[in-house]
Amino acid sequence: MKATQYRTVFRSPVGQLTISSDGTDITGLWIENQAHFGSTLHADAVTQHLPVFDRCAEWLNRYFSGEIPVEQLPLAPAGTPFRRKAWDVLRCIPFGQTVTYGEIAAHLEQITGKHTSARAVGSAVARNPISILIPCHRVVGSDGSLTGYAGGLEAKRFLLALEGIPVTAGSRIVRSKAIR
Numbered sequence: 001m002k003a004t005q006y007r008t009v010f011r012s013p014v015g016q017l018t019i020s021s022d023g024t025d026i027t028g029l030w031i032e033n034q035a036h037f038g039s040t041l042h043a044d045a046v047t048q049h050l051p052v053f054d055r056c057a058e059w060l061n062r063y064f065s066g067e068i069p070v071e072q073l074p075l076a077p078a079g080t081p082f083r084r085k086a087w088d089v090l091r092c093i094p095f096g097q098t099v100t101y102g103e104i105a106a107h108l109e110q111i112t113g114k115h116t117s118a119r120a121v122g123s124a125v126a127r128n129p130i131s132i133l134i135p136c137h138r139v140v141g142s143d144g145s146l147t148g149y150a151g152g153l154e155a156k157r158f159l160l161a162l163e164g165i166p167v168t169a170g171s172r173i174v175r176s177k178a179i180r
Helices: 051-064 081-090 101-112 118-126 153-162
Strands: 006-012 015-021 026-031
Touching: 006 051, 015 051, 026 051, 081 101, 081 118, 101 118
Parallel strands: none
Antiparallel strands: 006 015, 015 026
8 A cells, every 4th residue: 555645835946846745754855847857756645734844844945045954854765775875975965065976976985885986876866856955956067067957957056056156157166075
């Protein structure tokens, strides 16, 4: 028997966000019209008010007002073990900082002892089902290029600028700190 899934929407400066939950944890957050929109959202998800949605809305309101939200929301992204490891690394990228796909690959290689390519990391990052909360927008190319973003490059530029990361007219950033 399939567990009930819940959904709500949140209006943000980057467009309407659709948020899903299993009733306890956030299981998805997508920017309207993004690639892989609703990848883990059940067609029969119930629109319902939940305390976890209130906490998420409060977090998002703080974030979009330029604050650094300190509350850790309960997140439960569905994905392969490799993708979940990559998403765990994304969650460690501090507000206002960026890393490259290669840096994430090297970090994963250190923890798993297995060779990991930047391309495999890119695939995992692209399939992140919890945008913004799992900050895949903080990942850039080795040359500082914005590369792709499922929510669109305009949304990525906006999110990086909100965090104080300068983006040049050529869609490159001035690199900040890497994963430690």
